[in-house]
Amino acid sequence: MPIWSELGKKDQQELLAESRARYDGLKARSLRLDLSRGKPGPDALDFSNGILGALEDYHAEGGIDVRNYGVVDGLPELKRLFADLLGVPAGNMIVGGNSSLTHMYNTFAMLYLFGAPDGMGDMDCRPWHRGDAAKILCPVPGYDRHFNLSADFGAKLVNIPMEKDGPDMDEAERLAASDPSVKGIWVVPLYSNPAGSVLSREKALRLACMKAAAPDFRVFWDNAYGVHHLWEEHEAPDILSMCCEAGYPERAFYFFSTSKVNFPGSGVGLVATGPKTIERMKVHLKLQTIGFDKIPQLRTVRFFDGKAENVRLHMTKLAKVLRPKFEFVMDRLDAEFGGTGLLSYERPLGGYFISVDVPEGCAKKVVEIASEAGAALTPAGATFPYGKDPKDSNIRIAPTFPSLEDLADTLDIFCASVKLAALEKYLAV
């Protein structure tokens, strides 16, 4: 397909008719496919089935019986594994639960209900539910669950443009410096959701050093894809150390989980932060639970023999399953849209998603008609706070779950839907 806008009116009409015929043909197949879910397929999960084997010895280090109560902040051997894997100090973390999202929610709940030491660890700040509504900076496009959980607490979400190497830091610094109700920023440092970009060291330093009008300004650092390489390996900047060196040892909350390392529903979550804040979190945690489930914790340690290198090796196996799916999608997008001006995207460097932009005002329509033809997509707008994409152009593609065969059919419907929606819109104007 040539650049559509350089074609004459008649050729454009023909192209629209072709697109409609193709779309109708696909719709007639009554397929039921799903490109919305950021979760691995059974092919990737099978690499971790060993973790479901019998647990013959249920004693952890120091003789701890993992069947019984206790060990509120997680097994020491699992903390050491995570410390080796991520470069986060074992003393500053809580591990447990199956979900880093729950740690994020709990962290917000603590900040809203009780406040926390300020970024420098010097004083106690007020609970965030008092005074003006907290504002949270949200790099866009970004992760809907970050936005929605912040909004649940009544935070006002403020869009910050994402650039190739992270958030627009000029804008973030300007807003945080001038407004004491700006209380934090979301960051996915490695393989951002949805663009798959990598935060530069320079921008990480600016996050650690930036002056904020709110003394308890926080960086919510979700390293969800911290070891989820697809091609070249990248590393997230060491934000906790950077914050320490900048004089804000309590500024960052670091989140991670093994949800997409072994089993999404049955991984182990982690939160790490400054020494004063982690102590505060443990005080509340002890009132919240007598201890997380230690059986998945021990299984995780055993499955990887306690070694970070075994986790990395495991991730290379998963990448072998995921990489062809990403390459298939990108090859297909290049073939269908290269040079047409109807769709653009940046190649992700890793992670779980491909972020595409269709012509302005078309994203909702694309998702709607793709769904009608049998291909579920992430709702248009989901990558923006309040589900509102101001240009209505961004769509998140999640290629990890379907088989390659299903992916081919789904991409067929998606590409046909983009062409139909875009050409209809242009030619109607």
Place this chain on the structure above:
Amino acid sequence: MPIWSELGKKDQQELLAESRARYDGLKARSLRLDLSRGKPGPDALDFSNGILGALEDYHAEGGIDVRNYGVVDGLPELKRLFADLLGVPAGNMIVGGNSSLTHMYNTFAMLYLFGAPDGMGDMDCRPWHRGDAAKILCPVPGYDRHFNLSADFGAKLVNIPMEKDGPDMDEAERLAASDPSVKGIWVVPLYSNPAGSVLSREKALRLACMKAAAPDFRVFWDNAYGVHHLWEEHEAPDILSMCCEAGYPERAFYFFSTSKVNFPGSGVGLVATGPKTIERMKVHLKLQTIGFDKIPQLRTVRFFDGKAENVRLHMTKLAKVLRPKFEFVMDRLDAEFGGTGLLSYERPLGGYFISVDVPEGCAKKVVEIASEAGAALTPAGATFPYGKDPKDSNIRIAPTFPSLEDLADTLDIFCASVKLAALEKYLAV
């Protein structure tokens, strides 16, 4: 030992000297024992080891792959099992997580941050962090974790005397009717912690029907020992139905877990409440997790073959291990203290604890000197809000964890410590 107070001064002095000699002898053995922990011993846990076997088929009902994300409010087959076991409607529950305490904490967090529909389900009430501090009625002696989690949110804890068949309802009704800041009451309906008493149907009805000045007055109904019979079987009143019939369908929060059914650290928790409140809870829950760990859920269903009768059968096996421990303790207390006036207790009807009262002003001293002689006890005062027992006389004994042999040594130290502390106090006056 005769009734000490009827002895002459010289005999009393001799008794004190005997008690001191016995205590010193025990202390010289340098034992390290623990009677503080309300958790089962390895002997009881071993009955559930089958649950740690290999999970060959990881598909739940409807083909759900329990390894992956999703099913935020828990597996339907587990809800049905709990519905059969407890008589709680499957449609009104959230199951998941390893801890009912976490459900309690989350429930308080929701009430404090967001409020909830009122008891009648008619209107939205204000978040509890606004206005006057909420007051929570705490039957005493009671469970320290209930008290401490409430206090974490800033609630003011108000003591209500426990009677043989539940809280003093005259007092509860009087306080709730007259003060709109009284927002709730804690209740352990079956085998209360620590006295092991059973709530009467009459008092349950009064809880369901009582007029409260706060429209969002709540009953926090922790049925922690709902199937934990030791001798005769009792049943908790059906509080959710009673509240419905009384016109307050949203009044009660019902908590349960399998923590002391199979593994304390690795059970499955449950919260159930009225239909409007449960929907509200799910809205927040969806922002908090993509789903609880479904592997323990599926294992629980498989281990009991989905049948409530198998849970009950399993509990009779555990009772066979626990009962001799309770009987040993009570026989020993009867033999050492019968008719002395130095210690009193009511025989628990089930559950995990024996609640004893030593002479006023002696409990702290008993716990202190028992600890010095090598027997750790639950801290005196723990069974009261803020750790303050106004009479300094109640001590919670947790006989479930130690072996019978350790229990004998521990009781030796405990009894000697009670006698020494009590006689020293009396004779010093």
